[in-house]
Amino acid sequence: MEGNYYVCTGCGLLCDDIEVELEKDAVSKVYTACRVGVAHMKEGSREAVSQVDGKHAEEATAIEKAAEILKNAKNPLIFGLGTSTNEAQKKAIELAKKLNATLDDTSSFCLGPVVEALLQEKFNTCTLDDVRHKGDVMVFWGADPSDSHPRHLSKFSYFPRGEQKQRGWEEERTAIAIDIRKSHTAKICGSNFFQIPPGGDTEFINALIDGVSGKLPKTSYKFPPKRLLELANILKGAKFGTIFMGLGLLYSLDDLDPIIRLVEVLNEKAKGEFHLIPMVGHYNMRGFNENLFAETGYVNCVKFENGEAKHGPEYSTVEALKAKTVDAVLVIGSDPLASLPHSIVKNLLDIPIISIDPCETLTSRKAKVHFSTAVTGVECGGSATRMDGVEVKFDPILEAKRSTDEEILTKIMEAL
Amino acid sequence: MDFGSFLAAPEIKVKIVTYRDIFQNKAMIEDRFGEEYKNTSALIKMDPADLKQMNVKKGDTVIVKNSFGKIIARAEESGYETPHKGLAYMPNSPWSNMLVSDETGGMGVPKFKDIEATVTSAKGAKVTDLEL
Structure with a gap:
């Protein structure tokens, strides 16, 4: 600089x-x-x-x-x-x-396995500057940047004006939190906080894939299908969507296949593009x-x-x-x-x-x-x-x- | 005489999920052997009903233990609106790491966010100091 x-x-x-x-x-x-x-x-x-x-x-x-x-x-x-x-x-x-x-x-x-898959080009990714300038839907999944990366939302992902996002979070960006607890980030997301049980991520991903694909989304823990469909619709409407993947999500998965599949399906079904960025700490x-x-x-x-x-x-x-x-x-x-x-x-x-x-x-x-x-x-x-x-x-x-x-x-x- | 003192201290089973906390992280950078880091780390956030069942008030110390280790931490109410009996939260720290299983399935990844433990009142005992 x-x-x-x-x-x-x-x-x-x-x-x-x-x-x-x-x-x-x-x-x-x-x-x-x-x-x-x-x-x-x-x-x-x-x-x-x-x-x-x-x-x-x-x-x-x-x-x-x-x-x-x-x-x-x-x-x-x-x-x-x-x-x-x-x-x-x-x-x-x-x-x-x-x-x-x-x-x-x-x-x-x-988060090594996620960075490895990223370098092997197993999913679509983007930069934080792309998100600032173009991002309209951001999903914080098993991640709480308000505590782990405190300026994530204010510098890049939610609050700032960007080249194509001049009206910022008030009108042009939707932040979503999927987590097992109401983290500080989840509070910012307001009604777009989706609370799931510990270990419930894989099922939630699969249900979301169903929702995005026009099927009835079901989970064994009976997450309200209506809410899941609401989320699926927000994701489908995204022009530039990004999933920020945290340790909470990674530790809950047996392998990365479900989340990679979700990014693929979103890229097929959404209005625009979908990306995934691992929330690297150090x-x-x-x-x-x-x-x-x-x-x-x-x-x-x-x-x-x-x-x-x-x-x-x-x-x-x-x-x-x-x-x-x-x-x-x-x-x-x-x-x-x-x-x-x-x-x-x-x-x-x-x-x-x-x-x-x-x-x-x-x-x-x-x-x-x-x-x-x-x-x-x-x-x-x-x-x-x-x-x-x-x-x-x-x-x-x-x-x-x-x-x-x-x-x-x-x-x-x-x-x- | 306090009849309750003859009863075994109620012990409850919890699943502990760890999380990151900006205040604790800042305290660690400033002095990882300091009081502020200890106060923000040796902390277990629980459902109010669980605290009540143990006869523990918020801010009291509790013994958290399992077959891997034992610590004394301060108990707090989580403040979450949704009830979560049996589910507790701790900031990720050397204190929570005293309780993490050595079972990794050979894959090199410990279950940092999936700890089974029991919690009981520490009856005023002090929070565990950071040492090995």
Whole structure:
């Protein structure tokens, strides 16, 4: 962006219209960002810290120790990278190749399958800018952007004026929420909130396909057919419709076939086009998926062997930890000890952890080696891939007092 | 004498669905070991009828447990208009993750949003601290 606008790397929206004020080498005020973005952009003023066994160490000593752990491991795991730049992610892929490591990110237990299907062109998709300029019907399904992507509705999907939508939400856009609870987003959708029971999504999709196809929609939980037909009619009338798919929907499905089928049927029956966008959370999870896909043909869960990538759920972080097949872990910008079930992640405590993260986390506290690194978008620049696949480049706001994750990865690689 | 104190504490079975919360997310970014993050995370939102059945008032602490773990969290009314007895909600956090099953069917995806647990009054005990 021109001028003094910055990019917020607080979530997958990568809002690029952020203004800041600085005071004493730190971000003191943040304008335009959401509550999460403001907190995120004020993070980056910490001093560089390198630790070995919980004690302060010179960076060079910590690099040496990290390299030693990785060299001695038979099957190291490299995990995280959803909050790293494309450049750092490519470096991590290179490192994984060199180490014959298992490589995975959080997408293996969240929206990875949807991004994979998207990259394999299994459904129609679009950008958030398309939605802002043309979108008339948006469906938030198992997703609550008001909490997870706070500016989604105001910057892109519902409230703004767009090139072809000059009268905005008041007259020209219809927002629909399908969820098991009345989320904050569902409240905004008013009477277009469709509450279904937990696990009821597949049936609801099939009933909706029937409704759109002129058949009587039925569910075992007796969702009122009249309401389903009302929804089917709104969707059929769409000129530019988009389903925003959240984890609530994904976790409820056995596989993606029903939702892909629904998008296909809507494209046959609706007035215009229908699209699906996964509600990617971390600011560059999609970037990781795309970078790994370009390199190996897979979006996550790979194990390198002599330059070749093997792929399967057994190489997912969760299954690798459950089966105890990995004997060291390099975690970049993630906190698996907090974000994974304790029943599984406790096995992480039995192997050496190297942590690279801007923050102190549960994982960094248990790490053999920890590097406190720059917050991307605040202390360092780079590029990332927004949740809709648009590449966004960003500059740093502050002069970094600490290394970037990419620099640490490069140094570890050199030390191997 | 309070005759009720001789009775076993009523325990109810719930299915817990986790969700995201902007205030909790912001608190995590500011200080994941801080009080605000604990207060916005170690929280279970329930149907008022379930709270009543357990003799628990909103804001009281409860024990939430299953075969995978046990935590003490603050109980709140969900505020949802539609009754949802037996269905509870927790923000996704290390506290909810203490209760998630290790069963994944070999597919690498834990059931973060599908937790079976029992809830009973913690009789004033403090919320579980974040540590491993």
